[in-house]
Amino acid sequence: MDRLAPTVADDELLDLIGKVLAIDPPLDSTSELRLRFFQPEFSWRACVDLAVEQDVLPAFISALNRRSLLLPVPTTLSVSVIR
Numbered sequence: 001m002d003r004l005a006p007t008v009a010d011d012e013l014l015d016l017i018g019k020v021l022a023i024d025p026p027l028d029s030t031s032e033l034r035l036r037f038f039q040p041e042f043s044w045r046a047c048v049d050l051a052v053e054q055d056v057l058p059a060f061i062s063a064l065n066r067r068s069l070l071l072p073v074p075t076t077l078s079v080s081v082i083r
Contacts, residue, residue, distance in 0.1 A: 013050050021056065022064045030067050059076065 008014045016036060019029060036042060051060040064070045 004030060008050070008054075010046065012077065013047055014054070017047065017051055017054070017056065017060060020067070020069070022063075025067070030069065033067070033069060 014034070019025070019033060022029065037044075048057065048060075051057040062071075
């Protein structure tokens, strides 16, 4: 039996993930995404949950990193992990 794609409750969030995963994104799209991520109604939890449901989380994280859209790791956290 073929595996069916999960139902998507938030089409806008799916579109956002698609924009992050774009192969050849327009130059201004990274700035637009950055602005979207800082909107009060944006939920990283919902975005990550949807990426997991769609089986694209590793690609999503890689694309966020490649486009410099990931938040930096706090220096206190990175120092405590190294010790």
